[in-house]
Amino acid sequence: MGLEAEIVTTAWDGNIGGLLAKKYDAIVGSMTITAERDEVVDFVGPYYSDKRAIFTKPGSGIGSLDDLGGKKVGLTLGETHEDWAREKGYDINTYKGLPELLLELENGRVDAIVNDSIAAILAMGEKGQEFEMFGDPTTDPFGAGIAIREGNPELAAQMQAALDEMMADGTYLAIAEEWIGADIR
Numbered sequence: 001m002g003l004e005a006e007i008v009t010t011a012w013d014g015n016i017g018g019l020l021a022k023k024y025d026a027i028v029g030s031m032t033i034t035a036e037r038d039e040v041v042d043f044v045g046p047y048y049s050d051k052r053a054i055f056t057k058p059g060s061g062i063g064s065l066d067d068l069g070g071k072k073v074g075l076t077l078g079e080t081h082e083d084w085a086r087e088k089g090y091d092i093n094t095y096k097g098l099p100e101l102l103l104e105l106e107n108g109r110v111d112a113i114v115n116d117s118i119a120a121i122l123a124m125g126e127k128g129q130e131f132e133m134f135g136d137p138t139t140d141p142f143g144a145g146i147a148i149r150e151g152n153p154e155l156a157a158q159m160q161a162a163l164d165e166m167m168a169d170g171t172y173l174a175i176a177e178e179w180i181g182a183d184i185r
Helices: 012-020 080-088 098-106 117-127 153-169 171-179
Strands: 026-032 041-050 052-056 072-076 091-095 112-116 132-135 142-149
Touching: 012 026, 012 041, 012 142, 026 041, 041 117, 041 153, 052 117, 072 080, 072 098, 080 091, 080 112, 091 098, 098 112, 098 117, 112 117, 117 132, 142 153, 153 171
Parallel strands: 072 091, 072 112
Antiparallel strands: 026 142, 041 142, 052 112, 052 132
16 A cells, blocks of 8 residues: 554544544554444454453453353443443443553452453463453354545555455465464454
8 A cells, every 4th residue: 555554542432533533544453343333434344353252360260151240340441342241231340441451350450351352362462461261152253344434435445455465365364373373364
């Protein structure tokens, strides 16, 4: 594409607002493609497939969704996991992002956190944070996409073409294998 990326860090619950306010041109942040979000942004991708997972400290005794009853559960404000946890009736605390979730879990202020599995595994691995994890058997895998402002078909087409080329020529798989250790398409 011949473009230079500038990384902008923002709180999760304000990332679509920042995109619409033209503070940045795209959101590349493990955003689940949903019908609700698709009403206000356009998506490129999906660029990976993931699943909801629950993370605890080792030895917590939490190993299933049933075990979360009466426990303090941490989530990122505005993520699809928040709606899911509210529907389940869990006792939740919300935070601005994954770094805060990891800190709260590490310090024992929450008993478990709910997040996309890949992002949390990578972040915990980087920090050397020990954890136990189990998947949510009630949720299907979902696609994460790159969100862009609506009405920019040229950018969408260029980004999709670049992603498709990386998928086709093996570049994407090589990157996924190096950083994740698996094919996450």
